[in-house]
Amino acid sequence: MTFVVTSNCQRCRFTDCVVVCPVDCFHGDAEMLYIDPDECIDCAACVPECPVDAIYDEAELPDHESRWLAINANRAASLPVVSEKVEPLPTAQARKQQLGF
Numbered sequence: 001m002t003f004v005v006t007s008n009c010q011r012c013r014f015t016d017c018v019v020v021c022p023v024d025c026f027h028g029d030a031e032m033l034y035i036d037p038d039e040c041i042d043c044a045a046c047v048p049e050c051p052v053d054a055i056y057d058e059a060e061l062p063d064h065e066s067r068w069l070a071i072n073a074n075r076a077a078s079l080p081v082v083s084e085k086v087e088p089l090p091t092a093q094a095r096k097q098q099l100g101f
């Protein structure tokens with residue numbers, strides 16, 4: 001089992017989630033974050049921290065977001081760990097409003 005970052009994180013990347021992760025399993029690129037399924041301990045601490053509800057338990061992943069399970073595993077394996085909060089992307093506030101949050 002793992003938790004999965006999904007499409008709402010794209011162009012957002014608020015990074016509120018990384019601060020609470022006890023095992024530093026978030027990795028990031030210029031657009032969003034990804035969870036390493038081999039490191040995630042399923043604690044769920046990150047879920048309520050995300051202001052755009054981007055993080056799901058693998059078992060509760062909606063069908064339209066299912067492709068993110070493999071994407072998280074693939075991308076996390078080759079990207080650096082993000083363990084400290086950084087500035088959101090310049091597009092973050094507009095994206096958040098667009099998503100209805």
Ligand code: SF4
Nearest residue numbers: 009013014015017050
């Ligand atoms: S808090 Fe949510 S939107 Fe922000 S980086 Fe984490 S998963 Fe992405």
Ligand code: SF4
Nearest residue numbers: 021040041043044046
């Ligand atoms: S569920 Fe826990 S271990 Fe997994 S990414 Fe979220 S905070 Fe980290």
